Amino acid sequence: MKKSLIALAVLAAASGAAMAQSSVTLFGVVDATVRYxxxxxxxxxxxxxxxxxxxxxxxxxxxxxxxxxxxGGGLNASFWLEAGVNNDNGTGSSSSLNNVANTTAASxxxxxxxxxxxxxxxxxxxxxxxxxRDYVPYFWNTTIFDPFGTxxxxxVSNFTLKGLGVIAGGTLNTTSGGVRAxxxxxxxxxxIGGFYGQAMYAMGExxxxxxxxxxxxxxxxxxxxxxxxxxxxxVAFGWGATTFAPQQQYNVMNIGASWNFGAFKLMGLANxxxxxxxxxxxxxxxxxxxxxxxxMIGASMPLGxxxxxxxxxFGSGSYDLLDGQQYAIGYVYNLSKRTAxxxxxxxxxxxxxxxxxxxxxxxxxxxxxSMGIAxxxxxxxxxxxxxxxxxx
Numbered sequence: 001m002k003k004s005l006i007a008l009a010v011l012a013a014a015s016g017a018a019m020a021q022s023s024v025t026l027f028g029v030v031d032a033t034v035r036y037x038x039x040x041x042x043x044x045x046x047x048x049x050x051x052x053x054x055x056x057x058x059x060x061x062x063x064x065x066x067x068x069x070x071x072g073g074g075l076n077a078s079f080w081l082e083a084g085v086n087n088d089n090g091t092g093s094s095s096s097l098n099n100v101a102n103t104t105a106a107s108x109x110x111x112x113x114x115x116x117x118x119x120x121x122x123x124x125x126x127x128x129x130x131x132x133r134d135y136v137p138y139f140w141n142t143t144i145f146d147p148f149g150t151x152x153x154x155x156v157s158n159f160t161l162k163g164l165g166v167i168a169g170g171t172l173n174t175t176s177g178g179v180r181a182x183x184x185x186x187x188x189x190x191x192i193g194g195f196y197g198q199a200m201y202a203m204g205e206x207x208x209x210x211x212x213x214x215x216x217x218x219x220x221x222x223x224x225x226x227x228x229x230x231x232x233x234x235v236a237f238g239w240g241a242t243t244f245a246p247q248q249q250y251n252v253m254n255i256g257a258s259w260n261f262g263a264f265k266l267m268g269l270a271n272x273x274x275x276x277x278x279x280x281x282x283x284x285x286x287x288x289x290x291x292x293x294x295x296m297i298g299a300s301m302p303l304g305x306x307x308x309x310x311x312x313x314f315g316s317g318s319y320d321l322l323d324g325q326q327y328a329i330g331y332v333y334n335l336s337k338r339t340a341x342x343x344x345x346x347x348x349x350x351x352x353x354x355x356x357x358x359x360x361x362x363x364x365x366x367x368x369x370s371m372g373i374a375x376x377x378x379x380x381x382x383x384x385x386x387x388x389x390x391x392x
Contacts, residue, residue: 024067026392030087033057033387035153035371042376050373053088057152057385058332058342061085062116075124082116095133098204099177099219100244115175119186130186137186137198137225138238138252139179145236145256145269147298147309147330153371153383154328154346156296159315160271163292164252166321167275168244177202177221177242178250184221194230199223204243214246232260248276264301267311269294292317306333306340323351330385338391346371348381 033054041047055061064082071077084093095115119132142160143150150157164178172178181202188198204219220243227236235257242250254271271294282288298311313326330344348371371383 022067022069024065026063026065028063028085029059029061029389029391030085031056031059031061031387031389032087033152033385036384037153037371037373037381038383039371039373039375039381040379042379044376046374046376047379048373052372055086055088057344057387058340058389059149059391060116060151061087063112064114064116073124075122078121078123080117080119080121081114082118083112083114084116085112094175096176096180096182098206099181099183099202099221099242100171100204101176116180123188125190127190128188130184130188132184133180133182134184134186134200136177136179136181136202136221136240136242137200137223138240138254140225141236141238141254141256141269142271144234145258145267145298146296147267147300147311148328148344152330152344152385154311154326154330154344154385156269156271156294156298156311156313156326158326158346158348158371159294159296159313159322160273163271163273163294163315163317163322164250166317167273167290167292168242168248168250169278169281171244172242172250177204177219177244181221181223181242183219191229194228195226196229196236197224197226199225217243218245219243232262234258245278248278250275264299267296267298267300269296271295287318290318290321292322294322303331304333305335306331317352320351320353325349340389342385342387342389344383344385346383348383350375350377350379350381353377 035052035054035057038049039047062082063085066080068076068078086093092112093115095113117134119130119134121128121130142157146156148154161174164172181200183205184200184202186198186200189196200223202221206213206216206218208216223240225236225238227234238254240252244250251274254269256269258265258267273292274289276289277287292315294313294315296311296313298309300307300309308331310329315322315324326346326348328344328346330342332340332342334340371381375381
């Protein structure tokens with residue numbers, strides 16, 4: 001009897017210790033934006049203006065759960081489940097099953113999905129092994145070295161994600177393997193002397209039959225990111241490749257850097273994208289691939305109770321697909337550590353014409369219209385955000 005009581009006491013103590021070493025956290029961001037967009041038309045084609053209430057003008061709206069357990073010996077296990085939220089209308093955001101097409105219901109027509117991140121990890125002094133849906137490594141450069149964090153009317157992603165969509169013919173987007181990848185295996189190395197890095201391989205999970213399957217590699221994603229951060233300096237290189245159709249691949253390479261001078265922080269990004277055209281489009285254009293380049297320089301500086309930021313983005317590509325510039329300026333006023341008011345204004349100068357057939361039909365649309373309204377060919381776009389963000 002005494003031995004049983006002692007065993008139960010030891011078990012209870014061990015259970016209590018394990019519980020004390022575990023934690024689960026609820027977190028999130030709710031960001032609402034009043035947005036005005038005005039795009040020029042050309043000869044009565046395209047363009048228009050719109051006032052809307054949208055979300056994620058400063059930070060991406062989300063809700064999530066994360067937890068960790070100390071396994072002892074320097075080893076820990078953790079999970080992270082994070083869902084995008086469209087708080088302007090109460091809907092969730094869509095995901096992708098295979099890193100190519102949006103294989104779940106369209107955004108807003110399904111329940112809450114953990115589309116932003118859904119991973120389980122093991123970590124120790126050797127680094128972290130992460131399994132599940134997560135950011136593709138190269139995309140971190142795009143968001144970290146952008147003063148606007150790839151959110152709102154001033155984001156560099158108005159160009160880079162437009163390039164992604166044009167090159168992949170709309171097959172790859174923010175939910176598929178161009179930005180996030182499902183079915184991924186990722187490794188994060190421990191920071192050594194300021195150096196850091198990560199690698200990912202994600203699977204489209206297509207079946208290779210005995211008769212052969214030309215789509216067997218569709219949805220496969222590979223990406224790496226390596227960098228150095230010490231003191232005021234942070235610089236990183238990223239690379240990625242996604243197979244989105246038989247014999248068609250999207251490739252990206254970028255370099256981002258920042259230097260914190262104290263009074264202000266200077267940031268820059270160079271992003272190069274290439275992709276294979278479909279056989280039909282290649283025959284019409286006489287070329288086998290497309291390429292797009294985006295260059296951005298930006299800065300942020302403390303001002304009063306908030307932060308002033310601005311950027312200039314320049315894009316170019318095959319067939320004048322993405323030629324143009326974007327100029328953006330914004331201010332964030334912190335009401336507290338968790339709540340902020342913000343405003344951002346941007347102006348996009350479009351010089352892109354796109355690809356047309358001999359009969360004048362549009363084969364590949366040009367121009368930057370990631371703010372929701374397509375301008376006419378050569379038309380310019382003005383955008384303005386004013387919003388509030390609360391994190392918890």
